Amino acid sequence: MKAEKMVFSALSPMVQFIKKSTFSSFLLFFSALLALLLANSPANESIQWMLNQRIGFTIGDFSVYKSLLLWINDGLMSIFFFVVGLELKREIIAGELSNPKNVLMPMVAAVGGMLFPAIIYIVLNSGGNPEAMNGWGIPMATDIAFALGVLYLLGPKVPIQLKVFLTALAIIDDLGAVLIVALFYTSEISLTNLSLGAFLLFVLFSLNKLGVRSVMVYAVLGIGGVWLATLLSGVHATVAAVLVAAIIPADRRINKAKYLESITKLTQQFKVANRAKNDKFLLSADEENVIGEIKRISKASISPLQRLERSMHGAVVYLVMPIFALANAGVVIEDDWLRMISSPVALGVGLGLVVGKLVGIFGLSMLGLKLGWFKKPKSINSSMLLGISLLAAIGFTMSLFINSLAFTDPVLIGQAKMGIVMASIVSGFAGYLVLKRAIRNLDPIELEEAKEPAPLQTA
Numbered sequence: 001m002k003a004e005k006m007v008f009s010a011l012s013p014m015v016q017f018i019k020k021s022t023f024s025s026f027l028l029f030f031s032a033l034l035a036l037l038l039a040n041s042p043a044n045e046s047i048q049w050m051l052n053q054r055i056g057f058t059i060g061d062f063s064v065y066k067s068l069l070l071w072i073n074d075g076l077m078s079i080f081f082f083v084v085g086l087e088l089k090r091e092i093i094a095g096e097l098s099n100p101k102n103v104l105m106p107m108v109a110a111v112g113g114m115l116f117p118a119i120i121y122i123v124l125n126s127g128g129n130p131e132a133m134n135g136w137g138i139p140m141a142t143d144i145a146f147a148l149g150v151l152y153l154l155g156p157k158v159p160i161q162l163k164v165f166l167t168a169l170a171i172i173d174d175l176g177a178v179l180i181v182a183l184f185y186t187s188e189i190s191l192t193n194l195s196l197g198a199f200l201l202f203v204l205f206s207l208n209k210l211g212v213r214s215v216m217v218y219a220v221l222g223i224g225g226v227w228l229a230t231l232l233s234g235v236h237a238t239v240a241a242v243l244v245a246a247i248i249p250a251d252r253r254i255n256k257a258k259y260l261e262s263i264t265k266l267t268q269q270f271k272v273a274n275r276a277k278n279d280k281f282l283l284s285a286d287e288e289n290v291i292g293e294i295k296r297i298s299k300a301s302i303s304p305l306q307r308l309e310r311s312m313h314g315a316v317v318y319l320v321m322p323i324f325a326l327a328n329a330g331v332v333i334e335d336d337w338l339r340m341i342s343s344p345v346a347l348g349v350g351l352g353l354v355v356g357k358l359v360g361i362f363g364l365s366m367l368g369l370k371l372g373w374f375k376k377p378k379s380i381n382s383s384m385l386l387g388i389s390l391l392a393a394i395g396f397t398m399s400l401f402i403n404s405l406a407f408t409d410p411v412l413i414g415q416a417k418m419g420i421v422m423a424s425i426v427s428g429f430a431g432y433l434v435l436k437r438a439i440r441n442l443d444p445i446e447l448e449e450a451k452e453p454a455p456l457q458t459a
Contacts, residue, residue: 027318028145031325032396036421039330051327064232072327073404074231076320078241083316084174085245086309091171093250105365105374106165110172112364113392114140117356121348132345134406137180138416139352141398143424144170145317147391150428157439159379166388169361175242177398182239185405189234197229197240204247213253215304218244236405248308253300262297266290321397328400331417341418349419353393354427362389383438390431394424 038047051072056065066074092098117139125132147166151158204221222244230240254262273286283291299307333340340346365385369376376382399420407413 026149027322028325028397029149031322032329032421035326035329036331039332044330044332047330064228069327072324073401074237076324077401078227078237079312080316080320080324081174081178081238082241082245083309083312084171085242086248086305086312088171088175089246089248089250090305090309091168101374102168105368106168107172108368108373109361109365110169110176112360113142113169113173113357113389114176114360116360116363117352120356121352124348124351125344128344129412131407131409132412135345135349135403135412135416137177137184137402138399138406138420139349139356139395139423140173140180141177141395141402142170142173142357142392143394143396143398144174145321146394146396146424146428150391150394150432151435153432154435154439158435159384161377161379162384162388165380166391169388169392173392174398177402178239178242181236181402181405185402186235190232193229193233194235197226197233200225200229201243201247204244208247208249213249213300213304215308218248218304222247248305250303250305252303254297256301259297259301263294266294324397324401328404329396329417329421331414331421337418340415341422343415345412345415346419346422349399349416350423353395353399353420353423354390357393357427358386358389361392362386365389381438383441384435387431387435387438390427390434393427393431395420396424
C-alpha cells in the first residue's frame with residue numbers, strides 16, 4: 001500500500017484525478033439508480049414538469065430563457081467539459097500526454113473505440129427511422145468516472161499504468177466527443193453570435209499573452225462572453241468551455257527559484273518580527289503582514305490552470321455529474337420493455353458500446369502491438385487490455401449527454417437510454433470479472449513490476 005502511494009505521488013497530478021474519481025463513481029451510480037426509480041414512480045410526472053420549466057433572465061431588450069433540463073445539459077455540462085479541457089491542457093503540457101511515446105497507444109485505442117461503435121450503430125439503423133440515424137454518436141463515449149470506479153473495486157493490485165492508460169484513453173475520448181458535438185450536433189448557426197464569441201476568445205488569448213493571471217477576468221469574459229455567445233450561436237456551449245480552458249494560463253507569476261528565495265527571506269522576517277503581547281493566541285501586525293505576503297506569493301506560484309482545476313474538480317464529480325445523471329438517466333420501463341430493448345436504436349447503442357468498444361480498443365491495440373506501432377508496457381498484458389476495453393464501454397454520462405442532443409422523439413430517447421443502461425451494466429460486470437482474473441493470475445514478479453510507473457512506450 002505504501003509503495004502504491006509513493007507511485008501515485010510520482011505520477012501526480014493525473015493520478016489525483018484518478019483517485020478522486022473513486023467515490024464519485026459510486027455517487028454517480030446512486031444518482032442513476034435514483035433517477036431510474038423516480039422515473040418509474042408516481043413522482044415522474046412532477047419531475048418532468050419541473051425539468052421543463054423555463055428559466056432565464058432579461059436585460060433590456062436582451063433575454064435568454066431555456067428549460068431547466070437544457071440549463072443542466074448546456075450549463076452544468078459546460079463546467080464538466082471546462083474541467084476536462086483544463087486536464088487535457090495540463091496533460092499535454094506537462095503530464096502523461098506531453099511525451100508522444102505515451103500518447104500513441106491510448107490515442108489509437110480511443111480512435112478505434114469511437115469509430116467502430118458508430119459503424120455498428122449505423123449498420124443496425126440504416127434504412128429505418130430517419131431521426132434514429134442521428135444517434136450514431138451515442139455509443140462513441142466513455143464514462144471515465146464509472147470506469148475508474150469499477151477499476152478501483154479490484155483493489156491496490158491493479159497496475160498503476162493500467163489506470164493511467166484508461167484515464168488517457170477517456171480524456172482523448174472526451175475530446176473526440178467535443179469535436180463530434182461541435183461538428184454534427186449543432187442547430188442553425190448565428191454567425192453574429194459566433195463571431196462575437198470568437199472575438200472574445202481572441203481577447204482572452206491576448207490577455208494571456210500580456211501576462212494577465214486574474215482568474216476572475218477569465219471567468220467573466222469566458223462565461224459572460226464566450227460561453228453565452230456560443231450558446232446563442234447554435235454551436236453547443238460545451239465547445240466554448242473547452243476552448244476557454246485551452247486559453248487559461250498555465251505559467252506562473254513567480255517561478256520556483258524566486259519562490260524559494262522569497263520564502264527564505266520572509267521566514268527570516270517572521271523570526272525577527274515584533275511579537276504580540278499574548279503570542280500564545282495572537283499574532284502581531286508585523287507577523288500578520290509576513291504571513292499575508294507568504295499567502296500572496298504562494299498563490300502567485302501556482303498557475304491559474306492548476307488553481308482552477310483543483311478547485312473545480314470536486315464540484316464537477318460531486319455535484320455536476322450527479323445532477324446530470326438525476327435529470328437524464330431516468331427511463332420509463334413500460335410493459336413492452338422487451339420490444340423497447342430490442343429496437344434498432346437500443347441495439348445499436350448497446351452493441352455499439354459493448355462490441356464496438358471491444359473491437360475498436362482491444363482490436364486496434366493488439367493490431368498496433370503486432371505491427372510494432374508501440375510496445376506493450378510490462379505491467380499490462382492482453383487480458384488486462386481486454387478488461388479495460390470492456391470498462392470503456394461504460395458510456396453512461398457522456399452517452400446520455402449526446403442522446404439529449406441527438407433526438408427529440410421521447411420514444412427514441414427512451415430506447416437509447418435503455419441501450420446505454422444495459423450496455424453499461426453488462427460491460428461493467430464483464431470488465432470487472434476479466435480484470436479480476438487477469439490480476440489474480442499475475443505471478444509475484446509481474447506483480448512487483450505492476451507497481452512501477454513504467455511509461456507507455458512506442459517502438
